Amino acid sequence: MANAAAREQQPLNPLRQADDTRLPRIAGPSGLVIFGVTGDLARKKLLPAIYDLANRGLLPAGFTLIGFGRREWSKRDFEDYVRGAVEKGARTRFNDNVWERLAEGMHFVRGAFNDDQAFDSLAELLREMDATRGTAGNWAYYLSVPPDYFSDVIHQLDRCGMATPEDGQWRRVVIEKPFGHDAATARELNEVVNQVFPERSVFRIDHYLGKETVQNILALRFANQLFEPIWNANYIDHVQITMAEDIGLGGRAGYYDGIGAARDVIQNHLIQLMALVAMEEPASFSPRQLKAEKIKVLRATYPVEPFDRTTARGQYTAGWQGSEKVVGLREEEGFDPDSTTETFAACTLQINTRRWAGVPFYLRTGKRLGRRVTEIALVLKRPPYQPFQPGQTESLTNNAVVLRIQPDEGVLMRFGSKVPGSALEVRDVNMNFSYSEAFTEKSPEAYERLILDALLDESSLFPTNEEVEYSWEILDPILDYWAENGRPDEYAAGTWGPESADRMLEADGRVWRRP
Numbered sequence: 245m246a247n248a249a250a251r252e253q254q255p256l257n258p259l260r261q262a263d264d265t266r267l268p269r270i271a272g273p274s275g276l277v278i279f280g281v282t283g284d285l286a287r288k289k290l291l292p293a294i295y296d297l298a299n300r301g302l303l304p305a306g307f308t309l310i311g312f313g314r315r316e317w318s319k320r321d322f323e324d325y326v327r328g329a330v331e332k333g334a335r336t337r338f339n340d341n342v343w344e345r346l347a348e349g350m351h352f353v354r355g356a357f358n359d360d361q362a363f364d365s366l367a368e369l370l371r372e373m374d375a376t377r378g379t380a381g382n383w384a385y386y387l388s389v390p391p392d393y394f395s396d397v398i399h400q401l402d403r404c405g406m407a408t409p410e411d412g413q414w415r416r417v418v419i420e421k422p423f424g425h426d427a428a429t430a431r432e433l434n435e436v437v438n439q440v441f442p443e444r445s446v447f448r449i450d451h452y453l454g455k456e457t458v459q460n461i462l463a464l465r466f467a468n469q470l471f472e473p474i475w476n477a478n479y480i481d482h483v484q485i486t487m488a489e490d491i492g493l494g495g496r497a498g499y500y501d502g503i504g505a506a507r508d509v510i511q512n513h514l515i516q517l518m519a520l521v522a523m524e525e526p527a528s529f530s531p532r533q534l535k536a537e538k539i540k541v542l543r544a545t546y547p548v549e550p551f552d553r554t555t556a557r558g559q560y561t562a563g564w565q566g567s568e569k570v571v572g573l574r575e576e577e578g579f580d581p582d583s584t585t586e587t588f589a590a591c592t593l594q595i596n597t598r599r600w601a602g603v604p605f606y607l608r609t610g611k612r613l614g615r616r617v618t619e620i621a622l623v624l625k626r627p628p629y630q631p632f633q634p635g636q637t638e639s640l641t642n643n644a645v646v647l648r649i650q651p652d653e654g655v656l657m658r659f660g661s662k663v664p665g666s667a668l669e670v671r672d673v674n675m676n677f678s679y680s681e682a683f684t685e686k687s688p689e690a691y692e693r694l695i696l697d698a699l700l701d702e703s704s705l706f707p708t709n710e711e712v713e714y715s716w717e718i719l720d721p722i723l724d725y726w727a728e729n730g731r732p733d734e735y736a737a738g739t740w741g742p743e744s745a746d747r748m749l750e751a752d753g754r755v756w757r758r759p
């Protein structure tokens with residue numbers, strides 16, 4: 245009876261704390277080892293993100309950060325290095341107390357990836373940390389290293405027993421792209437990784453999925469009634485996905501030469517954006533359901549041929565970026581002037597599903613373009629009949645829903661409106677939702693979200709081995725065609741890519757947006 249009375253006093257369907265996804269999610273006892281900690285990505289993104297997580301109170305008390313690299317660094321040297329990176333890159337304010345606590349748990353292990361002794365010392369250090377800092381045998385290994393080293397590091401982790409958790413512990417591996425050079429190499433890499441780590445312990449990073457606006461694609465589509473009815477081939481004429489950057493290669497020529505724009509960002513970021521826009525509604529947002537829907541749509545996606553007409557690629561030449569004069573690709577330090585690596589890539593994809601048959605998805609990306617912008621534009625068909633006189637709708641273009649991923653994050657709708665006055669004239673207008681105006685909360689950096697998710701075992705935002713392989717299969721025929729067909733075209737820095745990119749859409753009677 246007492247129990248029944250107590251039950252009656254409880255609210256119906258009380259929200260258990262663990263179910264309330266609005267509450268901050270704090271990682272449990274754990275530590276992180278970063279391989280490639282002296283690299284660009286670690287310095288600019290990972291280390292500041294770790295500090296920001298600590299500062300927001302989302303890391304456990306004994307959190308331990310171990311750097312592994314070839315420098316002859318003491319613990320103190322490593323702390324100074326991390327502090328420099330944090331002061332430069334963190335989003336949250338520097339707080340001495342947070343820093344002191346984080347720095348206590350920082351260590352550096354010196355060694356190369358084929359150095360057995362260094363990995364033995366690392367394993368020893370992990371055991372010591374488990375005993376003294378309460379990391380409880382829970383470790384994530386972040387591979388921010390060139391793919392040639394993946395297999396060395398994975399094998400070393402295996403050899404020293406660092407990949408195998410004891411009961412109640414976990415071991416995870418977080419892997420940075422590029423994940424393979426094509427479908428075949430991606431498959432080989434997946435095999436190497438999966439021989440040591442089961443797929444559920446592998447977290448492949450695609451940092452675009454960590455971006456707030458990318459996650460909002462699903463909220464926008466599936467939390468509203470407004471968009472989904474038009475989200476199909478009956479209403480959509482075509483989709484344009486643009487990731488334009490104003491920066492050039494800078495110091496990254498060594499990484500980029502031989503990779504190029506398509507492998508660097510279309511295979512991962514842009515195809516993932518396409519999958520989120522095109523996938524069917526998942527039964528729930530559980531990682532399993534979400535991935536099942538993404539895989540379904542990736543399997544139905546093909547590149548449209550003939551590639552001489554449906555794709556374009558280019559290399560930037562010298563030009564102006566705003567008021568700054570910039571050099572061309574071939575003058576960039578460390579870049580082979582004879583290289584055929586593209587810095588601009590565009591392609592046409594088709595999705596063979598009932599929802600999307602006949603709707604081209606145009607994907608483009610480039611360095612040194614007019615401005616930095618990433619957006620997805622769903623361009624609608626024209627109404628079947630328009631009861632206007634010739635001239636009244638002359639300057640009206642197709643309606644469009646534009647998801648602006650960055651910068652000026654938001655959603656824009658373009659439609660026609662009557663121009664005020666006694667005459668009847670209809671012109672394009674824009675209705676604009678802007679994150680920064682609608683919300684006071686600032687979005688966390690993508691890497692903050694992804695590192696925290698990996699520590700929490702939340703895998704929704706990490707592409708699986710299958711997703712990676714299918715994405716390569718979509719792109720491989722285009723890459724093969726390019727490899728056999730001479731040099732990329734040229735485009736001047738500060739423009740919107742080579743003329744062949746414009747011709748590609750003109751041939752379909754369409755034009756690229758100029759965001």
Ligand code: BG6
Nearest residue numbers: 421451452489508509513618650
């Ligand atoms: C990376 C690419 O994945 O994304 C870079 O390797 C590119 O070439 C970068 O510059 C862009 O990321 P963001 O978040 O600035 O759009």
